[in-house]
Amino acid sequence: MNVTEARFPAMAAGYESYYLRACHPDGGLGVWIRYTVHGRPGGRPTGSLWCTLFEESGPTATKVTVADLAADDWLRIGGAHIGAGSATGSTGSSTGDAAWDLRFTGAEPLRHLPLRWLYRAPLPRTKPVSLHPVARFDGAVTVGGREIALSGWPGMVGHNWGSQHAERWIWLHGMGFAGTGESTWLDLTFGRVRVGGRTTPWIANGALSLGGERMALGGLGRARRPRVAETPEQLEFAVPGREVVVAGTASAPRERIVGWVYADPDGSEHHTANCSIADLTLRVARPDRAPVNLHAAGLAAYELGMRERDHGIPIQPFTDG
Template sequence: MNESRDPNAVRFDPASGADHVESYFLKANDPSGERALWIKATIFASAREPGRPLAEGWAIAFDRRGGTSKHVAVKHVLPFSDALFGAEGLDIAWSIAGSDDRMRIRPGDTHGRITRREHSIRWDLRFDGEARPFVPFPHPAMYRGKFPKSKTLTPYPDLVFSGEVDVDGERWDLSGWRGMQGHNWGRGHADLYAWCHVNTWESEADLTVEALSGRVRVGPVLTPLVTLVCARFRGVTYTWNGPLEIARAHGDVGLRRYSFSAEGHAARIEGTFEAETDDMVGLYYPNPDGPMTYCLNSKLARAHLRFEAAGRPPVVVKSHAAALEIGTRDADHGVRMHV
């Protein structure tokens, strides 16, 4: 990025009074593809209510064992002033007075508890992976300036987890689960976006892939869909974000399906990610300026990837333990909204 700041350093300035959303998240996938865990810590600040920013803790335990979806989604909210978000790197902490709810995320470990009504998710996890981030935007100024309004990067694209999670009293052992840690921020959520990530395959493959496509509003104009793709194959990172690569890249975003393709001189890639309606959890993502974004979130998506590095035979792999998120302003999306 050619920036001195750590990829996980918080970007929110409470003194600015500006619209701001920011998220740190972890996801881990059961190798069998039957379960997954998603944990997120967020900041929400609106210029309409200066001086009242919020911190939020989210967790989803995805579970489709036995062919029946039994997902549990929980969320709690507290004043930003009661939370810690580190200015130097990954350092998030808070406790909610009068309850056992809490959140702690730092390099290498996370623990916490979030309750909502009759549901509870508690976790105590360690994670390990190489700190070589995926940086999809091609210019450092795009991370510092106002455009695009949504910034994203992945400080840890490939992690291995250990530890345990308690989901409504049931203990899950996460030993050997693969996953990642991401960070995004900006003035609001894109009007339409798709994001996917996968590093758990049905066959052996030293491959991690992440892609995103989005449309944002610049004044009254909605930009065309822009697609950016990152991959790491056998230790080599490929990023399709040069001018010609962006012009050639293609993305197609539906409410249950996302496909993309990209090519450059070093490699080409194409992929399709799909999720059943029952494998998606709907989340409300309000924007500081008013409109609602509906996040259709699945960590149990199917993925089909074809990757071909120059001079090498193509690698074709499949997964049923992939992440897929669709962000839409369409309230008639047909997915059950949880939190």
């Protein structure tokens, strides 16, 4: 499976995203950029560029949607491009221009799903891959006329696609843990899927890298089922793997969270709350070893996708799909 290859040219309907996040090494300042393709049944796909600058005073978000897109290297949307080692683009949004010119290098890909045939199967409907579960970024991002230089900023690069978003989902990414190097990181997705009129319990997939040792987390079956308690501002979780359990808390104050509308190919919508400068605390438990405690302040990403509308997070004034 070529994890970087664009899937949208072969989709009758669905969505696909390439995305990146990068944070100042000291935390508290970060950027989240998405290149997204959306196609409804019988319609022509459209491409969107999303850019959010996160800082302690609050997020600044901008987005533009165009019909000009191509599977060029990874993906080209209008004049914007993301491919091996680089990402460029601009939104030109009426709410405040954003532009970026970035270069990156990173770790080997992480396939979240535990079995490769699941990437070809109808379920799960979302197929996540981290092209670089941890990366380093150089270049510049400009938001509302303010230029921010990136020099060795830690981050990640991801890719997902599918026929429908999960009924409810969580994305959690951690890096820059105090006292560790860049070979220690966490990358997890959680989903509740609608099947036969019912919604499944939470299913988690991903990995923890501890000093370069990758440990798969979650997976299929009751024994790998996570414990999850989530609100837009806080996540408490425990995820088992093979001879390891990772438990933790991710949190962010409401004013640092951005809210977006995510459209589904069937015409429905989710609200998504994301903070890419969240705090993350982990406890790693393994048999016959002392527990490992990890903390990253202002360097984690926590995203919750949901159907409800009464969550209290302001939603950005952009349509989707």
